[in-house]
Amino acid sequence: CGLSSNCPKDHFPVRMYTGKKNTELPKICFKGRYVVAQDLNDAGRGVIVVVVNIESGAILNVKRFDTYENSAKLVNLLKLVSSSEFIIAIAHDEAQTALSDEAKNILTSFGSSFISKLGFRDVWVFVGKPNLSGFSPYEDVRNC
Template sequence: MRLTGPLKTGVLLLLVGLTWLLANTLFGGEGGSSLKSFFTGANVEPTPEMRPRKYKCGLSAPCPPKHLAFRLVSGSANVIGPKICLEDKMLLSSVKNNVGRGLNIALVNGVTGQLLDIKTFDMWAGDVSELLKFLRPLHEGTLVFVASFDDPATKMNDEARKLFEELGSTVAKELAFRDSWVFVGAKGIENKSPFEQRMKNSKSSNKYEGWPESLEMDGCIPLRAPLQE
């Protein structure tokens, strides 16, 4: 039986429509995404506007003007190294290959936010005198970012603990073998620093065998006003 003219037209239009839907499915058009979601039940990929926005160093909210955004992550056991991020720049990480066992420290100008120095001090087998030489001559207003890795305290002596206390630390005097520690202090700080966390090494609560869990801390640090001459 031959198809009549109108029926032929209808069949042709149906074929064109199916071809369009198939092409969109294969090449990722909006129609294809909707069709794929309809048949598979998969969620449509969220648009950039739908995704939670992250700010500098992964903060969930932006810092106020004249503040520095930061994130510190202590090392995980003796396997994954620490991280120090400042103003969306990774200053210290395993990827940059500039971390080490002990205390990983970044010095930053508290007025300009400029990175001054980065060093690692082995607090298990190193010489604490190197740490003392690093901390003693700090200038007023220098910001000190610290992230521990593996063991931050075996070589720590009374003078080193006192120097960290003068930077605003409240836990340096008690810091012990394989504790996890993150800290931001400043030379000349009048009060104790609000940016400090410690996880004590304890067999009963350690996340890893022989080590506590890693610590993560972020926030916004106000820049100091320049000194009047």
């Protein structure tokens, strides 16, 4: 998906594009293939989560949660992520309106340092895992 170099053996290549406002849909490329894009795995408004097995790199789940309306289903998925898995997450269009404190707390425990600062229509990318000590180096948030 356009990465210019190969990753070391114990790493997985990830490329995330948050889209633009509500006019361009987000994309997530993992290990050289898109797993989220237009007409692929419901790319759209809210938080998109890809759950990956740490050892094999197998994608276990890909879901979009419209957190403009509610984040209960996002919380349910995050609670199921085990210590042998990690998540790739992206916020598109508007993700924070109904993002609950419980969802923010879980994502913070996965290593997010920016989720509690997410503002209206901000874009956010994140890679983390349950019970990460410290913060993930793979996170960014931008105001739109």
